[in-house]
Amino acid sequence: MFGKRLRGTDSPITRDTGFGIGAQVYVVDSLEDAASPFPDGPTGFVVRQGGSAWQGVSVIGGSARVWVVEFDTPQYTVDLEGPLKRVQLPEKYLRLAPPVDD
Numbered sequence: 514m515f516g517k518r519l520r521g522t523d524s525p526i527t528r529d530t531g532f533g534i535g536a537q538v539y540v541v542d543s544l545e546d547a548a549s550p551f552p553d554g555p556t557g558f559v560v561r562q563g564g565s566a567w568q569g570v571s572v573i574g575g576s577a578r579v580w581v582v583e584f585d586t587p588q589y590t591v592d593l594e595g596p597l598k599r600v601q602l603p604e605k606y607l608r609l610a611p612p613v614d615d
Contacts, residue, residue: 531609532559532578532580532604532607532609533559534559534560534561534562535558535559536558536559536609537556537557537558537609537610538556538557538558538559538580538582538607538608538609538610539554539555539556539557539607539608539610540554540555540556540557540582540602540606540607540608541554541606541607541608542554543591546606549591549606550590550591550600550602550606551588551589551590551591551606552591553588555584555585555586555588556584556585556610557582557583557584557585558582558583559580559581559582560581560582560583560599561580561581562578562579562580562581563579563580563581563601564578564579564601564603578603578604579601579602579603579604580601580602580604580607581599581600581601582599582600582601582602582607583598583599584597584598584599584600588600
């Protein structure tokens with residue numbers, strides 16, 4: 514599913530990480546990373562690049578790319594902000610969702 518291009522879109526996916534528009538993702542939960550902004554590991558998909566998404570900036574601790582993620586259901590942050598349906602998140606808090614069998 515996560516190849517050079519997603520079916521049904523004209524959006525290329527970045528080859529180095531697999532992230533790109535249309536990628537299904539989940540946010541790491543607070544058990545995996547205590548600094549995660551969402552404690553319950555919500556799922557969603559990337560709708561567009563945000564911040565420095567195509568600049569490829571490298572910082573200590575990982576990529577500085579930012580993606581706009583639309584959640585499957587509205588979510589609350591650890592600070593109880595929300596409900597949020599769409600947010601910008603650094604790539605370091607995102608993981609590609611496992612492929613779903615057809």
